[in-house]
Amino acid sequence: MKYLHTMVRVTDLDESLDFYCNKLGLVELRRHESSGGRFTLVYLAAPGDEDAQVELTWNWDPEEYTGGRNFGHLAYAVDDIYALCQQLQDAGVVINRPPRDGHMAFVLSPDGISIELLQKGDSLPAQEPWASMESVGSW
Amino acid sequence: MKYLHTMVRVTDLDESLDFYCNKLGLVELRRHESSGGRFTLVYLAAPGDEDAQVELTWNWDPEEYTGGRNFGHLAYAVDDIYALCQQLQDAGVVINRPPRDGHMAFVLSPDGISIELLQKGDSLPAQEPWASMESVGSW
Numbered sequence: 001m002k003y004l005h006t007m008v009r010v011t012d013l014d015e016s017l018d019f020y021c022n023k024l025g026l027v028e029l030r031r032h033e034s035s036g037g038r039f040t041l042v043y044l045a046a047p048g049d050e051d052a053q054v055e056l057t058w059n060w061d062p063e064e065y066t067g068g069r070n071f072g073h074l075a076y077a078v079d080d081i082y083a084l085c086q087q088l089q090d091a092g093v094v095i096n097r098p099p100r101d102g103h104m105a106f107v108l109s110p111d112g113i114s115i116e117l118l119q120k121g122d123s124l125p126a127q128e129p130w131a132s133m134e135s136v137g138s139w
Numbered sequence: 140m141k142y143l144h145t146m147v148r149v150t151d152l153d154e155s156l157d158f159y160c161n162k163l164g165l166v167e168l169r170r171h172e173s174s175g176g177r178f179t180l181v182y183l184a185a186p187g188d189e190d191a192q193v194e195l196t197w198n199w200d201p202e203e204y205t206g207g208r209n210f211g212h213l214a215y216a217v218d219d220i221y222a223l224c225q226q227l228q229d230a231g232v233v234i235n236r237p238p239r240d241g242h243m244a245f246v247l248s249p250d251g252i253s254i255e256l257l258q259k260g261d262s263l264p265a266q267e268p269w270a271s272m273e274s275v276g277s278w
Contacts, residue, residue, distance in 0.1 A: 001164055001218070003184070003191035004257065006145045007211030025140055045142070052142035052191045057211055068207030070250040072146030072196055079140065111209045118143065 005043065005053035006074060008113045009065050013040060013058040015110045020044050020054065023091045024107075024115070025084070029053065046076060065111045073106070073114035073139070081105055081119040082127055098133035102126055106139035114139045144182065144192035145213060147252050148204050152179060152197040154249045159183050159193065162230045163246075163254070164223070168192065185215060204250045212245070212253035212278075220244055220258040221266055237272035241265055245278035253278045 010016035020026045026044040033040045038060040045053045054074065078084050081099045088107055089095055097106035102124035105117045149155035159165045165183040172179045177199040184192045193213065217223050220238045227246055228234055236245035241263035244256045 001185035002188050002216045002259075004214040004216050006213055007255070009209055009211055046140035049141050055211070055214070063208070065209040066207045067209050068205050068251075069202070070148055070204040070206050070248075070252055071210035072148055072194070074145055075143040075194070077141045077143050112207075113209055116146070120141075 003052060005055045007055040007057055008074075008109070008111065009057045009059070009063075010109075010111050011058075011062065011065055012110065013042065013056065016056055016058070017042065019093070019110055020056070023088055023093055026054065067112045067114075073116045075116040075118060077120045078117050079120055080124075081117055082124060082130060084117060085130065094136055095133070096137050096139040097135050098130045099124075100126070100131050100133065102130075108137075108139055142191060144194040146194040146196055147213075147248070147250065148196045148198070148202075149248075149250050150197075150201065150204055151249065152181065152195065155195055155197070156181065158232070158249055159195070162227055162232055165193065206251045206253075212255045214255040214257060216259045217256050218259055219263070220256055221263060221269060223256060224269065233275055234272070235276050235278040236274050237269045238263075239265070239270050239272065241269075247276075247278055 027047050029043045029045055029050060031042040040058045042056040043053045085095050085099055085105050093107050099105040103119050107115050166186050168182045168184055168189060170181040179197045181195040182192045224234050224238055224244050232246050234246060238244040242258050246254050
């Protein structure tokens with residue numbers, strides 16, 4: 001038995017690819033379009049970590065996606081949590097839970113999928129502006 | 140950057156461990172209890188696939204968890220989709236989408252997390268009782 005992917009639905013594929021790839025740093029591995037089913041599936045993974053994928057499902061007929069409480073989040077270990085959060089913030093992503101402790105941060109995808117970022121190895125030393133940054137919203 | 144886990148919330152930890160471990164076949168890797176935070180985290184993975192985990196979050200103060208549409212499912216490749224579905228059914232799990240095609244099945248966790256099972260490699264030849272079994276509910 002082997003983990004393949006976590007599937008999340010997206011409202012706007014371009015906006016989602018911009019978030020997951022351009023901003024967060026995942027890469028597109030492959031995609032499957034079904035004109036009969038009127039959907040597109042896009043498989044993403046962290047570079048070099050292709051065995052653990054996220055499957056984006058984009059249904060061509062618009063649907064508004066909201067979150068439930070049974071699903072929590074996707075989590076990724078990152079090399080430099082401050083650098084990634086800066087990059088995300090510069091790209092317009094709200095850092096809902098800033099990495100005040102040099103260890104953990106949360107952001108949301110365009111469809112409200114909560115994404116946890118965890119510093120690899122030991123936490124980084126506390127650093128401004130993060131150390132005194134308030135949390136925003138829920139994640 | 141490296142995928143760590145998908146977190147899902149559970150209402151009843153014993154019932155969830157019975158589902159994810161005894162019935163589905165994942166193994167518990169470690170757990171963390173926080174008496175201050177009043178929660179327990181349990182990390183699970185398919186045997187031999189410990190890098191891709193599911194984190195169960197059990198909040199000790201009861202909360203009813205329902206699903207949203209932005210999260211879709213967790214997917215696992217399995218060695219014999221008929222054998223696993225039989226094992227699940229014998230254990231009382233509803234096979235919402237039976238593996239009619241010898242390729243794909245869906246079941247739900249006790250908290251309504253949709254779990255996709257995919258036959259490794261080529262689909263198996265169609266086989267009763269699965270081939271003519273109706274789908275049940277939504278997943």
